[in-house]
Amino acid sequence: MSHIQRFPSAAKAALTNPLKMSQPLGAALAYLGVDRCLPLFHGSQGCTAFGLVLLVRHFREAIPLQTTAMDQVSTILGGYDNLEQAIRTIVERNKPAMIGVATTGVTETKGEDMGGQYTLFRQRNPDMAGTALVFANTPDFAGGFEDGFAAAVTAMVERLVEPSPVRIPTQVNVLAGSHLSPGDVEELRDIIEGFGLSPIMLPDLSLSMSGRQPTDFTATSLGGVTVEQIRAMGASAATIVVGEHMRVAGNALELKTDVPSHFFSRLTGLEATDKLVRLLMELSGKPAPARLRRQREALVDAMLDGHFFYSRKRIAVALEPDLLYAVTGFLTDMGAEVVAAVSPTQSPVLERLKAATIMVGDHSDVETLARDADLIVSNSHGRQGAARIGVPLHRMGLPMFDRLGAGLRVQVGYRGTRELLCDIGNLFLAREMDHEDHDEAGESHGCGGGSCGCNAV
Structure with a gap:
């Protein structure tokens, strides 16, 4: 059974490698x-x-x-x-x-x-x-x-959004949570537009933080949702709210404009994406595009190919609450065991996590709980602890400063879930191949895997 373990302030004098951001x-x-x-x-x-x-x-x-x-x-x-x-x-x-x-x-x-x-x-x-x-x-x-x-986001909704007596049937609001990268926001927009709908993303990091080269210097953000579009959100047919932490903003928008809200705790995984596609089919009155159907088939095939490498793997995850929920849900769907789920702050979504240990802590707690794990999933600040205990690290979340294209990664929808599945699965596969290579090297030397103390392996 999962249990939430919280350290009281007196039990820990200092955070040696903080996970929390302000x-x-x-x-x-x-x-x-x-x-x-x-x-x-x-x-x-x-x-x-x-x-x-x-x-x-x-x-x-x-x-x-x-x-x-x-x-x-x-x-x-x-x-x-x-x-x-x-x-x-x-x-x-x-x-x-x-x-x-x-x-x-x-x-x-x-x-x-x-x-x-x-x-x-x-x-x-x-x-x-x-x-x-x-x-x-x-x-x-x-x-x-x-x-x-x-x-x-809630402040922008309350200050800028204007109620409207008119509804635009094809216009949809999307309150995109902080756990969505610019690449995720772009993928979500593509999915929605595939149904003939026009999304207003708040905020829209895909236009401002995905990498642009302006001809002239500007001291403000370059791209994103416009103030005029935010004001027009009251005329939308529906609001898609992504992430538990965006629920307050979604409720504020619905209270102010009467635009119905639809909440999604996560958009990573087959079932979660199916739920989104069904909603978009209802809002648009159109069937799912052929492109999405092909992506779903590809994801199902990748799940069949990859579940062998996920089965019984022990994984520790340390991320912001909503991203933590999305990742642990995906991993358990694939048959892995989440031995530790560490969040920097308390959140209602932690009550729904499936993990052996669930706690509010930092990277030093991950280092303690993940000593027997096969993988750690966290941001770049977790690399030192992972190296000390000899456990591979898959980088996710913010900050990710030791890899290129951190903001462009996609982990939502059918395509994003497949990419995440392959990225983590390849880490398991590479480790298995390393073990096989070591075994083969020992056998070719004739010492049964290096038991004679030689340097063959």
Whole structure:
């Protein structure tokens, strides 16, 4: 039976290799999925610098990110003046379509009234009504990456989306969770458009973070969903919500516009993708395209070919909660045993995980729990621990700074599930082939596998 094990704060004095990422960082990524947006951290310069470095290393792109540069005096006396000056400077110099403000531990500890500051700024700066402003409370001493991402998306829904008495039958909203890469968002768009539907992705990282070369420098995000498209989400026929952490944003959108929401805990796996395809068939009134049917056949064949290598494999997974749920679900579908599922933060989705041990922890916990595992699935920060215990690491999630194309990986839909299946299956296959090669080398030497102590293997 699975059980959730949580370390109390007194049991662990320090995180030696943290898995957790902060709320403001998640909010910044959500804002980066909006065209001509400039995320603004309301806090000290250090808060922004560390987040900026992490995103640059993962996406290998220029990341627009600004700060209100709070110091000791402004932190104590209040940071509204810093915020107003930062917004005015950004608008005058860069003319963004939207500025997304995320609070940090500095301002949240002080107790800044973000709603009051928004109202005060609008009253004092009527000349800047043309720039959309979104404020999200994202304390980095509580919650984690997914929480900040969800808070930013919810803030955009509440601030920008406009109710509409008219419904566009072919228009569909998609609230894409933080666990979806730009490649995943692009794949999801292709699937939806294959049914003749027009999706509005919020946020749309596939257009802003998938790699583009602008002719001129721009200090804002390049591509993404436009502010006008966000405002038009109230006219859609339905909303597809991907990820448990996006449920609050989906409920807020439905409450504001009466557009019905359809929740998907994951889109990785055969059954999960079938559920999405059935919904799209209902919304469009069209059968599944031939391309999707071929992809499904290819996935079923790959599952038949690959299940031999997954069967009884012991795997430890350490990822953000919704990605953790998607990956562990896929692995158990393939016959593997998840010996440990480690999440950086608590989440309702952890109650539905299938694993021998489920806990909120960090990479050092993974290192302890995965000593007898055949594979570890985590981000690039897990590489040192995996190397120490001699267990292969399959990199997923964010950050992934020691591999190219991290943001382009696809792991949703039939095609993405097949790619994930083959990537992990090949790690198992390679290890089996290595063992066979060692055995053959020992037999050819005549020592029965190197038992004589020679260097043949």
